[in-house]
Amino acid sequence: MNKDTLLKQGAIWAFIVVELIFFSIAGSYLSVSDSAFMDFDNMLLLLKQSAPIGIIALGMTIIMINGNIDLSVGATYALSAIILLDSMTWPFMQAMGDWAIPLAWVFALLTGTILGAINGLIVWKTGVDAFIVTLGSMLGYRGLVFMYNGEQPTSHLNWTLVDFAEAQFLGLHTATWFLLGAALLLWLLMTKTVHGRNAYAIGNNREAAVNAGIRVGPHFLWNFMLIGFLASLSAVVFYSESGSVNPNDGMLYELWAITAVVLGGTKLTGGYGSIISTLGGVIAIQLLRKGLGHIGADTETVNLVIGLILIAVLFLDRQLNRKGKEELKT
């Protein structure tokens, strides 16, 4: 790895360090609570809270490296959550006792995978841009969410499930383990396997990939199934604990996921990006939210600041990538 890539991939982690220092110092003057920001439990909680959007953002990284985008993940997330909770109330499932839990998980994960496959098939077979396809399915899937239970929340609390979700293994919460596990597997997928390397090639130069005999359509299908699966995995992890889903849950998750991916340095046009950097992006956003809350800012301010930082980061990235004064103006 040369200096250039180190700089590119290290930037997000440097940003996280800056945030930590800033909030620790600012927190000691401004904080409304007594505890320090860099408190160990606080950091563990931060990782746990990063998990729902984080798991989705990891999948979004692959989709975006492909040069596509998936706007329907928020709706997929909500629908999977409903299937998870509602399926446990079905009579035959209730008869199974706690064995209903793994089955409910399978149902929820299948839901996400199937919804993803629908996206992927449409992108493959029609050739319509993924942005448009998933914009449509975002509305459509959200429609399904409302059809299921109207405006009513869907609730079901299973205490065994809650215990599992709240468990801590080696100090880390269940949700954190899922986030880190997914990150590790996807990192291996993207760096070590042919499927992952082809994803980069397709996003970078699609024509070259086609000419080299890579079957782009089926490749897209697999990746959309993967992100669908991850969106429902995210739902499974989160709603195992909370036990109640509103039909509006998961809205704007697609945009938060994209924000984290872009902050992590993945190119919007595809062909470049990294799973690990996305993980950094997710943590950086969660740190900002938590840190600004810690020093007493309200939600509106938090969103404003995150938005400004996103633009500032992309501008900085552009400046760093310029070739100096000799460059051709555009």
Added chain:
Amino acid sequence: MTDQTPVLRLEDIVKTFPGVRALDGVSFSVLPGEVHALMGENGAGKSTLMKVLGGILQPNEGRIFIEEEPTVMTTPVQAKAKGVVFIHQELSLADELTVAENIWLGELPLKSFGRVNWAKLYEDTNAILKTLNVGFDAKTRVGDLSIANQQMVEIARALTVDPKAVIFDEPTASLTDAEKVVLFDVISDLQSKGVGIIYISHRMEEIFKITDRISVLRDGQYRGTLNTRETDEEEVTKLMIGRSLDLSRNESHHEMGDVALEVRGLSCGKLYQDVSFNVRKGEVLGFYGLVGAGRTEIAETLFGLRDPSAGQILLNGQEVRIKSPIDAIANGISLVPEDRKGQGLVLGMNCRDNMTLPQVDDLTAGPFVSDGAEIAIFDQYRDKLDIRTPGWRQTVGNLSGGNQQKIVIGKWLSMRPEVLIVDEPTRGIDVGSKSEIHNLIRDLAAQGYAVIVISSEMPEVLHVSDRIVAMYSGKVMREFTSDEVTEDSLIQAISGITADKVA
């Protein structure tokens, strides 16, 4: 040679597109160990034919034989598996990936669980790169390589299989002379292994240097095959365009006015240093040099696309600062860029809108664009430049290269410039239209425009210029008048040999 089995033989290939018969019964064969040139004007069907061979397009009629076996190829991968490798003219590389990944794209070596076998990948790649004698290794990111080295990566792709026939589509378009030598070595190496090579190029001197036979296409039809040793440029050109070509020096001299543009000590970082020259009204100044000598960068600086780090630009004796193309246009400088399709035209727009693009702000009737004024401008320059198009509604992308170039020139003439810079005016333009563009450039000078022509083709520079500036790696080496210049002295100057050493 007749008793050899051709590695590749085409029989009556027909390919039609809606409304066009792009290939009309083309037959020819490539023998093992021969370099077979395929020539023809743009639009003659060379690219289509090669796409048929490379498995990208399917012929409507006709048959392809590989070593006398009838073959159907439906994908590039299938073609490659059968030993027919197509090296594209336009680079089709993924620049974020490594050299190795690009070379083996679509067929990366596998381990268990779909994992890439990196060790084998790098080893195999370095073995191939060694035969190509290049200065980079398998792990280099392709985006970090020069265009020429990227071309080498493209060529390395051909060597991953045991090829029977390799198709080179204008491989030297972006190579320097030294790199060409390496390429020709690679070709002769393939030749000695009994590989048949199809070589497409517009450059006659290369064709005569390395090929054994020349097949010519015109308007999608096969016009015949010549043995390179028994023919000359004249005959090939005649076959291609149906008449012979004028390659003489520029003899005409017309009245020249004052100095229109003067450049003193202009530098731009590492791109070029201390460049000084001037051009008078009514004069054509040629810039000749190798790719990367800094010629295009000077043009871009004059047009406000780059900021110079030192030096002065004087227009009619007054120093000007040009910070953007808007300044340049306001000062009467126009640039006809090198990359016509990418930088010069909006391909999806019609002829009229392309031509009036820089001045459409001024062509208004009330709040709306004035159609009449636009059409009037288009008609004027269509007649003046003899642009052949069915009408102004024609989409520019559908015109031939020569007519496209005329649209770009017309666009800038309609801005009434004083200095017209033309970068590679005939790149990708067929032989017939070339001389037309050359005559147009001479005419423009005669009308009092100061014209700067940048070109990599010696006949072109000799043909149109009153004076020639020779550049080598960012520096002006020598200036010649059209009377004193010789081909030898020009070549020496652009190779970095100074005048006094020669004398």
